[in-house]
Amino acid sequence: xxxxxxxxxxxxxxxxxxxxxxxxxxxxxxxxxxxxxxxxxxxxxxxxxxxxxxxxxxxxxxxxxxxxxxxxxxxxxxxxxxxxxxxxxxxxxxxxxxxxxxxxxxxxxxxxxxxx
Amino acid sequence: xxxxxxxxxxxxxxxxxxxxxxxxxxxxxxxxxxxxxxxxxxxxxxxxxxxxxxxxxxxxxxxxxxxxxxxxxxxxxxxxxxxxxxxxxxxxxxxxxxxxxxxxxxxxxxxxxx
Numbered sequence: 001x002x003x004x005x006x007x008x009x010x011x012x013x014x015x016x017x018x019x020x021x022x023x024x025x026x027x028x029x030x031x032x033x034x035x036x037x038x039x040x041x042x043x044x045x046x047x048x049x050x051x052x053x054x055x056x057x058x059x060x061x062x063x064x065x066x067x068x069x070x071x072x073x074x075x076x077x078x079x080x081x082x083x084x085x086x087x088x089x090x091x092x093x094x095x096x097x098x099x100x101x102x103x104x105x106x107x108x109x110x111x112x113x114x115x116x
Numbered sequence: 117x118x119x120x121x122x123x124x125x126x127x128x129x130x131x132x133x134x135x136x137x138x139x140x141x142x143x144x145x146x147x148x149x150x151x152x153x154x155x156x157x158x159x160x161x162x163x164x165x166x167x168x169x170x171x172x173x174x175x176x177x178x179x180x181x182x183x184x185x186x187x188x189x190x191x192x193x194x195x196x197x198x199x200x201x202x203x204x205x206x207x208x209x210x211x212x213x214x215x216x217x218x219x220x221x222x223x224x225x226x227x228x229x230x
Binding site: 004033035040041042043044045048056058059090092103104105106107108109110 | 120122125150152158159160161162165206208217218219220221222223
């Protein structure tokens with residue numbers, strides 16, 4: 001089954017304790033992206049990647065890191081989480097045309113993160 | 117910078133009536149426009165997209181959207197609403213060249229009453 005998986009689905013942690021949220025897709029998509037969803041703000045893009053070893057900042061990259069060493073995986077790293085990073089996080093992937101993002105994105109089920 | 121505005125936090129409509137969810141956008145160059153739907157405790161699901169061509173785009177579950185370049189709008193419509201259409205709807209835009217970022221609106225909650 002074609003899908004995007006995220007782990008963990010729920011995480012409660014404390015300020016400053018490094019964490020990683022994994023994202024994996026089995027559709028051989030070039031484009032992968034991380035979003036955070038907050039009430040009244042919709043989805044905001046954190047980072048995206050157009051292919052292996054190619055990443056770029058989205059609208060809200062501060063406090064986050066990503067890596068794309070393999071095509072299928074795109075982990076989100078919070079080196080020193082803070083309470084303002086409490087949010088619902090979504091990973092997504094899409095095939096990428098050279099002319100831009102003109103294909104639908106497939107979203108993972110989400111990771112609800114609470115930073116105390 | 118690109119942006120998307122969804123001016124209504126919530127839209128209420130009676131089952132069987134037509135529905136419209138509004139979206140306006142700002143982007144450099146030509147837009148790629150999308151609508152996504154989110155059901156409770158689920159990820160987003162693709163509904164439809166406008167890339168080029170016919171201004172009226174048809175998508176999943178009987179939804180359609182009309183691209184209006186002069187008004188920079190991409191409103192989502194359905195001729196006859198169902199209770200099961202109740203969900204959170206997001207409009208999104210990406211430019212056709214340059215930076216491959218995708219910007220979402222803040223979302224509109226659609227409530228269809230029986």
